[in-house]
Amino acid sequence: MIKGIPVTLYTKTQTGTDPFGRPVYEETAETVNNVLVGEPSSDDITNELNLSGKVISYVLAIPKGDTHDWEDAFVDIFGQRYHTIGVPTQGIEDNIPLAWNKKVKVERYGG
Numbered sequence: 039m040i041k042g043i044p045v046t047l048y049t050k051t052q053t054g055t056d057p058f059g060r061p062v063y064e065e066t067a068e069t070v071n072n073v074l075v076g077e078p079s080s081d082d083i084t085n086e087l088n089l090s091g092k093v094i095s096y097v098l099a100i101p102k103g104d105t106h107d108w109e110d111a112f113v114d115i116f117g118q119r120y121h122t123i124g125v126p127t128q129g130i131e132d133n134i135p136l137a138w139n140k141k142v143k144v145e146r147y148g149g
Contacts, residue, residue: 040136042075044073047070047106047108048068048114049066050063070104072101073100074098074138075115077097078094086123090123092145094143094144095120095145096115098115099140100142101139108122108126108142109122119147120145123143127142
């Protein structure tokens with residue numbers, strides 16, 4: 039049986055604006071269970087590097103029913119910080135036989 043791991047997702051909530059009128063956010067850590075962590079294909083790495091200049095570290099498979107916002111978010115995986123790349127790819131839950139229906143690409147953040 040395939041089983042994922044828990045990862046920590048940092049969601050942003052706007053708490054106000056700064057003196058220049060830009061939004062100020064507060065991060066909240068939430069654990070998302072049963073996330074699959076996989077290696078990207080060499081084609082995925084090359085395509086993303088050519089399109090955005092970013093290097094994909096992992097591709098996450100997100101469980102069905104998850105309602106978190108994964109776009110432009112930070113994620114802790116294996117004790118290291120990662121940042122999501124682009125918009126998650128989502129399939130139709132009823133048409134996918136396993137427990138995951140969303141893919142999120144992440145890049146290593148920091149050193």
